[in-house]
Amino acid sequence: MLTKLQTILKKALRGHYAVGAFNINNMEICQAVIRAAVEKKSPVIIQTSEGAISYAGLDYLKCIAETAAKQKVPVALHLDHGRDVSTVKKCLKAGWTGIMWDGSHLPWKDNVKTTKKAVKLSEKYGVGVEGELGTIGGAEDKVSAREIIYTDPDSAKEFVEKTGISALAVAIGTSHGAYKFSGKAKLDIHRLKEIRKRVKIPLVLHGASGVPHWLITQAARYGAQLGKPEGVPDEQIRLAVKEGINKINTDTDLRLAFDAAVRKTLKEKPEDFDPRHILGPARDLMQKVAEHRMDVFGCAGKAKR
Numbered sequence: 400m401l402t403k404l405q406t407i408l409k410k411a412l413r414g415h416y417a418v419g420a421f422n423i424n425n426m427e428i429c430q431a432v433i434r435a436a437v438e439k440k441s442p443v444i445i446q447t448s449e450g451a452i453s454y455a456g457l458d459y460l461k462c463i464a465e466t467a468a469k470q471k472v473p474v475a476l477h478l479d480h481g482r483d484v485s486t487v488k489k490c491l492k493a494g495w496t497g498i499m500w501d502g503s504h505l506p507w508k509d510n511v512k513t514t515k516k517a518v519k520l521s522e523k524y525g526v527g528v529e530g531e532l533g534t535i536g537g538a539e540d541k542v543s544a545r546e547i548i549y550t551d552p553d554s555a556k557e558f559v560e561k562t563g564i565s566a567l568a569v570a571i572g573t574s575h576g577a578y579k580f581s582g583k584a585k586l587d588i589h590r591l592k593e594i595r596k597r598v599k600i601p602l603v604l605h606g607a608s609g610v611p612h613w614l615i616t617q618a619a620r621y622g623a624q625l626g627k628p629e630g631v632p633d634e635q636i637r638l639a640v641k642e643g644i645n646k647i648n649t650d651t652d653l654r655l656a657f658d659a660a661v662r663k664t665l666k667e668k669p670e671d672f673d674p675r676h677i678l679g680p681a682r683d684l685m686q687k688v689a690e691h692r693m694d695v696f697g698c699a700g701k702a703k704r
């Protein structure tokens with residue numbers, strides 16, 4: 400059975416660690432993440448963006464997630480960056496156990512108003528809502544913000560009180576995608592501490608992929624043209640967890656692992672056209688990446704329900 404988002408996050412808040420929230424778009428990605436969680440005895444959040452839902456279909460994702468939840472680790476199924484009320488309603492009805500309402504692109508008043516509405520809708524299902532204040536930079540399929548507006552600590556307190564959310568995504572310098580920093584990677588840890596002093600609910604870090612150099616090198620060796628990507632170093636993630644982050648989103652690192660592995664297989668075995676031989680190694684590499692993330696987040700070994 401799927402576990403509620405707030406059940407997993409409340410434990411993380413009490414235990415001072417962060418749980419990985421990994422974006423899934425198909426069966427292999429989900430299997431990679433769940434295998435990592437089982438191997439690491441870790442709770443895990445699998446999350447679907449609105450883009451993932453239109454790609455794979457709500458029913459397929461639901462079946463994949465429910466199958467994943469039969470494993471012996473707590474698994475939450477979360478909507479990532481919900482911006483469409485009808486998608487929120489569909490996910491709740493289908494059994495998603497966490498909802499993110501992303502009103503961060505709206506003016507303050509509208510962010511509060513729409514987030515409150517998402518909380519009200521989700522309450523009926525006993526499901527907690529993750530809200531977002533400030534903007535996380537970068538651009539992906541359906542989620543984009545041109546610039547980063549850092550979260551103001553006092554506004555964060557007011558936002559949590561006014562909306563009744565169960566978790567808050569904060570902007571402290573991360574951005575979505577593979578190109579997060581042009582100079583030295585640095586998160587605004589001082590701001591995080593100030594937010595943590597005022598906000599008592601779990602805090603969420605988006606755009607947190609590490610973009611490991613070894614993965615970029617492998618992808619490039621087999622033909623990827625990725626330029627000079629830069630992620631959030633593990634030490635910065637560890638510091639963010641120490642200062643109060645309880646949920647860490649990862650999509651880009653899984654995409655890079657998938658890409659690097661598929662390219663390698665296609666290059667090394669040009670005669671092989673069996674999808675299982677192409678997707679299998681990609682699944683393994685995504686699992687390896689997810690396992691490493693779980694170690695860094697501190698959620699490894701925390702699977703006890």
Ligand code: G3H
Nearest residue numbers: 448450451539540541650
């Ligand atoms: O934060 C965004 C996630 O990486 C999902 O991206 O909208 O392209 O599925 P997507």
Ligand code: 13P
Nearest residue numbers: 576605606607608650651
């Ligand atoms: P990355 O692009 O850094 O993996 O962030 C993903 C994310 O925040 C999903 O909501």
Ligand code: ZN
Nearest residue numbers: 575605606648
């Ligand atoms: Zn995000």
